Amino acid sequence: MKYLLVIFVFILLFLGCRKDKVFFETTPYALEIPSHFPQMQIPTENQLTEEGVLLGRFLFYEKRLSGDNSQSCASCHSPLAAFSDPNQYSTGIDGIQGDRNSMALINLGWQTFFFWDGREKTLEEQILQPVINPIEMHESWKNAINKLKADEKYRNLFFRAFNTQDFDSTHASKAIAQFLRTLVSATSKYDIMYKSIYGFTLTPQENTILASVTPDEWAGYDLFKSLNGADCFHCHNGPLMQINTFSNNGLDANPLDFGRELVTNNPNDRAKFKVPTLRNIEFSAPYMHDGRFATLEEVINHYSSGIQMSATIDPNIEYASQGGVQLDATQKSLLMKFLLTLTDHEFINNPKFQDPN
Numbered sequence: 001m002k003y004l005l006v007i008f009v010f011i012l013l014f015l016g017c018r019k020d021k022v023f024f025e026t027t028p029y030a031l032e033i034p035s036h037f038p039q040m041q042i043p044t045e046n047q048l049t050e051e052g053v054l055l056g057r058f059l060f061y062e063k064r065l066s067g068d069n070s071q072s073c074a075s076c077h078s079p080l081a082a083f084s085d086p087n088q089y090s091t092g093i094d095g096i097q098g099d100r101n102s103m104a105l106i107n108l109g110w111q112t113f114f115f116w117d118g119r120e121k122t123l124e125e126q127i128l129q130p131v132i133n134p135i136e137m138h139e140s141w142k143n144a145i146n147k148l149k150a151d152e153k154y155r156n157l158f159f160r161a162f163n164t165q166d167f168d169s170t171h172a173s174k175a176i177a178q179f180l181r182t183l184v185s186a187t188s189k190y191d192i193m194y195k196s197i198y199g200f201t202l203t204p205q206e207n208t209i210l211a212s213v214t215p216d217e218w219a220g221y222d223l224f225k226s227l228n229g230a231d232c233f234h235c236h237n238g239p240l241m242q243i244n245t246f247s248n249n250g251l252d253a254n255p256l257d258f259g260r261e262l263v264t265n266n267p268n269d270r271a272k273f274k275v276p277t278l279r280n281i282e283f284s285a286p287y288m289h290d291g292r293f294a295t296l297e298e299v300i301n302h303y304s305s306g307i308q309m310s311a312t313i314d315p316n317i318e319y320a321s322q323g324g325v326q327l328d329a330t331q332k333s334l335l336m337k338f339l340l341t342l343t344d345h346e347f348i349n350n351p352k353f354q355d356p357n
């Protein structure tokens with residue numbers, strides 16, 4: 001009995017040591033969910049780890065994911081532009097332009113569909129697309145992975161994150177998804193206004209910022225929310241500043257891009273697009289799915305008097321048949337002041353989101 005026990009202990013020790021040598025212990029990534037946000041639904045098979053997020057950050061800025069090693073995700077999703085592209089249309093590695101404006105990457109962990117037409121349902125699936133897209137990064141995943149495997153830095157990063165040297169596109173997209181889920185914006189002036197209205201506890205520092213909100217900014221927020229004012233909140237509201245749906249906001253009488261209909265084949269979805277967040281809107285110009293508006297003034301003028309009627313226009317676009325909500329110059333300027341409270345400097349300048357190279 002005694003001998004058996006000794007042998008048993010040795011076997012355990014042996015297995016234990018082997019485990020230490022072959023496996024890397026990952027560290028769970030402590031993602032802080034802001035108090036006024038809902039819980040983030042993270043897939044069980046892709047929980048965030050320090051090692052996964054770090055790898056994802058390297059990959060997001062990695063030009064070798066493209067056919068001629070000239071373009072990374074960040075080329076069209078620049079942190080300075082709230083992870084969007086300041087150009088109306090992005091140009092891929094072969095010099096070909098797409099026909100949609102790059103989207104700002106903000107609070108993606110709370111989204112349930114991706115792209116302007118919502119054609120992908122998970123971040124992990126979405127991320128596989130730009131690399132193989134012939135008018136974007138135009139590279140096969142096989143080549144891209146082989147380039148990474150030739151680099152010791154990536155062999156180590158992948159091994160630490162996923163315990164494998166035989167990594168593939170699934171691991172790469174999981175890591176980028178982990179990094180994208182850390183891109184949380186929740187520290188704008190608007191957040192503090194929102195928290196104060198809905199009774200969330202404010203820190204002393206937040207109370208100081210609350211005291212600095214100007215009467216014009218509050219008046220702009222009232223207009224934003226008011227049915228008789230600008231009436232924006234039907235579609236852009238809550239902590240995410242967007243609702244989880246597709247909508248036609250009256251850009252064209254005869255739309256060229258059929259948007260959601262291209263995915264569902266349902267004519268009732270014609271020219272409906274994902275309602276985008278208005279967070280950091282100051283930085284993500286130009287605006288709309290085709291980047292047709294260069295400035296926020298143009299956007300406000302659109303909702304005020306530029307609305308075009310069509311069969312699928314959203315009933316929540318008020319006074320659509322009269323061209324919009326008809327704001328006067330003062331109201332437009334108040335609304336603009338409110339839109340600028342959505343700027344989150346901490347998010348834009350967060351060192352953890354920048355190029356790690």
Ligand code: HEC
Nearest residue numbers: 072073076090091092100101102103114115116127130136
């Ligand atoms: C050549 C420019 C370009 C490159 C490179 C690029 N993107 Fe994009 N991205 C876009 C455009 C344009 C859209 C919108 C396309 C559409 O809706 O059809 C988009 C949309 C997205 C979205 C959807 C966001 C949302 O709210 O639905 C995500 C996520 C995204 N890109 C991540 C990435 C990642 C990760 C990479 C690198 C692997 C990448 N992109 C590389 C231009 C680019």
Ligand code: HEC
Nearest residue numbers: 230231232235247249273275276287288289303314316317
């Ligand atoms: C009925 C829903 C609805 C209402 C009401 C609404 N929007 Fe929008 N908004 C959208 C949709 C949908 C888009 C994207 C449309 C597209 O690109 O085709 C959008 C896009 C935008 C954009 C561009 C975002 C980007 O990333 O390009 C801004 C800015 C904006 N809206 C501000 C406002 C303001 C200000 C108001 C009130 C005056 C308002 N919206 C009212 C649905 C709405």
